[in-house]
Amino acid sequence: MTPPSGPARRAAARAWCRPGRAIDAAEPMRSFAEPAAASGVERLVLLSARDWAVPEGAEKLPCERAVRESGAKWTVLKPSWFLQDFSEDPFLAGQVQDGGVAMPAGAGVEPFTDAEVARATGRVITHRPLPADEFAAHAVAQGVPEEFAGLLNTLCGWIAEGRFATLADGVQRVLGREVRDFEDYVRTTAASGVWGGCGGGGGGVERP
Template identity: 40%
Template sequence: MTQNTEHTERTRVSTVVVTGASGRTGSRVAAAARAAGLTVRAATRARGFDWRDRSTWEAALRGADAAYLVHPLDVGAPDAPEAVGGLAREAVRLGVRRLVLLSARGEERARPTERALAESGAEWTVVRAAWFAQNFSEGPLVEEIRAAGELVFPGGAVREPFVDVRDVADVAVAALTGGERYVRRTVEVSGPRLLSFGEAIAEIAAATGRELVYRAVSARDYGERMAAFGLPPEEVEFLVELFASLLDGHNAHLSDGVRQVLGRAPRDFGDVVREAAADGVWKP
């Protein structure tokens, strides 16, 4: 057997652990992995996995070939480097060498977590994603748009290339199954065009036939709103600093990672909006 064949055998992926498999990206990664013929092992609290409890890690990882890692709060959270680095080292110890980490494009706070992954001994890939298009149709922003007819958010007039999470998932699965092609590589993914948050809300309004308003506030004012909804003070402080640093305009550019990896253009924000509107996501 040649050395190249040995390496191919060692890195072939058939079973992939998907952390956050019930979440926004994890659910799509799980679906894309199954569509690619992989066996998916969901690593969620409902299945006994807990990022904060190391005793749950071995059962989730043992016998798998690869894993998709997404930190439960944010890749730039203070505890993320230790958690991701620790899980990655445990994965390598158990023979799960192929790891793909979801990171954030333009988030300097994420770099220590990326380094922790790179130093684990894993065959790693980092996928840095722009702001998700589905943040408008899934998660905490949706109820405000649906019920109040407005979005209050600290985005100002900053423009962002909102990325479809299905593209993020497809890139992640391609990295998991692509052999050496994506090992020790960072891939940045975005949507195909820049939109401000106000322009995004205007597209949602046009698709739904509703009058919707975007109201820009400061990150600090938004933090007060989050605190009023009961978020822990330390989480509020982290998110205030995160929004202030991410939404300052430095991310107002396109990335070509989707085309590089998948050989096609990324899906457009308008497609996501039309599909969600057809499903009645923003109906009051």
């Protein structure tokens, strides 16, 4: 992450910060945040993650500390899973295209679902809850790095336990409007052809 320089940096009142997946992502974040604040950037907005993304709920993610300690005003966003994970993440999108979504989350509740994807694509999509070891092997076989597959196992294990199985209004308060409905996202995305299928409805979800 390279901080902007010259007129570009001086003209920026706010900067959007998105950390990478690397374990040491805090260092490039700090190398961006501190010079940006020193050059007049007034607010840094960091896309972070829920606190449960840190084992045992450790106090603050390193990237959050880098932004909070930069000297600029800051906003830290801690979203749940994104709707776009189903179409833009190669692993999940590939599973939808193949007709089967396998996750190690058991019967846990989390604010995304595959039922609407099936209806919008007009195809049957099977949901397969897998034990953690089988999921890790499946994910790695699909090209997911072993370390990231382990992180997915941890996150989905917490979903299975029911952590954060509640809804909040943080997104509405930030946007000042109602959030986009998942079915609306699915209809638009299915029409783009990213998942294949006819997009005419009539599909369904099979659960073993």
